[in-house]
Amino acid sequence: MDLLFIIDPLDSLKAYKDSSVAMMRAAQARGHGVHVCEQASLHWAKNRVAAGATRLSLTDNDEDWYRKHESQIRQLAEFGAVLMRKDPPFDLEYVASTWLLSAAVREGARVFNAPQALREHNEKFAIAEFARFTVPSLVAREMPRLQEFIDEHRDTVLKRLDGMGGAGVFRVRHDDPNRNVIVETISELGTRSVMAQRYIPAIAEGDKRVLLIDGKVVPHCLARIPRPGDSRGNLAAGARGVAQPISARHREIAEALGPVLAGRGLLLVGLDVIGDWLTEVNVTSPTCFREIQDQTGFDVSGMFLGALEARIR
Template sequence: MHIAFLADPLSSFKTYKDSTFAMMREAASRGHVLYAFEQRDMRVVAGRVLADVQTITLTGDADDWYRISATETRDLASFDAVIMRKDPPFDSEYLYATHLLEHAERNGARVFNKPRALRDYNEKLAILRFAQFTTPTLVTSQSDAIRTFLAEHHDVILKPLDGMGGAGIFRLREDDPNIGAILETQTLNGAVTVMVQRYLPAIVDGDKRVLVIAGKPVDWCLARIPKQGETRGNLAAGGTGVARPLSARDREIAETLGPQLVADGLLLVGLDVIGENLTEVNVTSPTCFQEITAQSGINVAGLFVDALEQAVGQR
C-alpha cells in the first residue's frame, strides 16, 4: 500500500513513545510505502485535493530516524490510505483540514479516521452519547450553573473542550478560595463552554487509556497514574504509564461502544476510563501504542495495520 500520514512535523516526533511512528515502523516492515505531509501542504485545485508530500524511509536510528527520498504533489485519492494523525488543538485550521479531507473522500480518497467523525466526536462531548457509562457531567458556559453543580457534588473536575494532555484541567472543591477567578478565566466570563464532572477518587489508581481498533478493544490498557500532588494522570502532565489487562468494566465499555464507533467511521479510538466511568473518547490522534507494547508484548501497531489493510481490502 501507499500510505500518506497527515501529521505534525516529523522533526517534532519523540520516536521512543510516538504512536504515529509506531504505525509507520510497522507499515514499513510490511513493505508499504510511506508518505508524510502537514495541514498546510494541502490545497484544492480544479476540485481535487492535492498535497505536497514527502516520500520517507525509516533509518532505524532513534534520533536521525527518517530520510526524505522524494517530494511531489499528489492527489490524495491516489493513495491507498490517508491517516489523519494531526495532534490537537482542534482549532479552525484543524476544522478546515477535515473539510478538505472530506472533499478528498468524495473524489475517492480513503481517510482514517473519517473526517466527518473527527468533527462529530468532540473528544470531551462524545461521552454524552454513552451516558450509561459516565459520571455526573455538566456542560455550560455559565458560572452560576457550575457553582450549583459544585454545591451538589462538592468536588469536581473542570476541563476545556478543546484541550489535550491534561492542559487547562482544574480540580475544584467547595472551599477553594479561587473558584471565582478560575471560572472567569476558564469560561472567559461566560463566553466559552466547558465541561464539569464529579471528581472520581479512582484517579489515584490511574486514568486508563483503552484502545479500540476496528471496533475491538486491545486486551491491555495503559493506566496513567498521577504523580504525587497532581490530579491529572496524563503522561504529558507527568503521569506514570502502567500497562494492565482490561478489567471486566473496561471491556464492557469498549465492546459496547465498538460497533457504533466503527459505524461512524472511526478505525482507531482511545477511550479514557477512570474507575468504572468513561471520561473521554479520543479520536484525533490516540496514543499509548508503544507503552502498551513494551509492557504487555502486544503488538498494538500490528493490530492497527492489520485493521488498516483489511479496511482498504489489501491484506
C-alpha cells in the same frame, strides 16, 4: 500500497514513544510505502484535494529515525489510505482540514479516522452519547450553572472542550477559595463552554487509556498515574504510564462503544476510563501504542495495520 500520514513536523515527534512513528514503522515492515505531509500542505485546486507528500524510509534508531526521499504534489485519492494524525488543538484550521479531507473522500480517498466523524465527536462531549458509563457531567458556559454543579457535587473537575494533554484541567472543591477565579478563567467570563464532571477518586490508580481498533479492544490498557500532588492522568502532564490487562469493566465499555464508533469510520479510538467511568473518547490522534508494546510485547501497531488493510481491500 502507498500510505499518507498527515502529521506534526517530523522533528517534533519523539520516536521512542510516538504512536504515529510506530504505525509508520509497522507499515514499512509490511511492505507499504510511507509518505508524510503536514496539515498546512493540504489544498484544493483544479477540483481535487492534494498535498505536498514526502516519501520516508524509517530506521529502528529512535534518535535518527527517518530518511527523507522525493517530495511531490499528489492527490489524496492516489493513496491507498490517508491517516489523519495531526495532534489537537481542534481549532478552526483543524476543522478546515476535515472539510478538505471530506472533499477528498468524495473524490475516492480512503481517510481514517473519517473526517465527518472527527468533526462530530468532540473528545470531551462525545461521552454524552454513552451517559450510562459516565459520572454526573455538565457542559455549559454560564458561570452560575457551573457554580451550581460545584455546589451539588462538592468535588469536581473542570476542563475546556478543546483542551489536550491535561492543559487547562482544574480540580475544584466546593470550599476552594479560588473557585470563583477558576470558573471565571476557564469559561472566559462565561463566553466559553466548559465540561464539569464529578471528581473520581480512583484517578489515584490511573487514567486508563483503552484502545479500540476497528471496534475491537486491545487487550492491554495504559494506566497513566498522576505524579504526587497532581490529579491529571496525562503523560504530557508528568503522569507515569503502566500497562495493565484490561478489566471486565473496560471490556464492557469497549464492547458497547466499539461497533458504534467503528461504524462511523473511527478506525482508532482511545477511551479514557477512570475507575469504572468513561471520561473521554479520543479520536483525533490516539496514542499509547509504544508504551503498551514495550511493556507487554503486544503488537498494537500490527493490529492497527491489519485492521487498516482489511478496511481498504
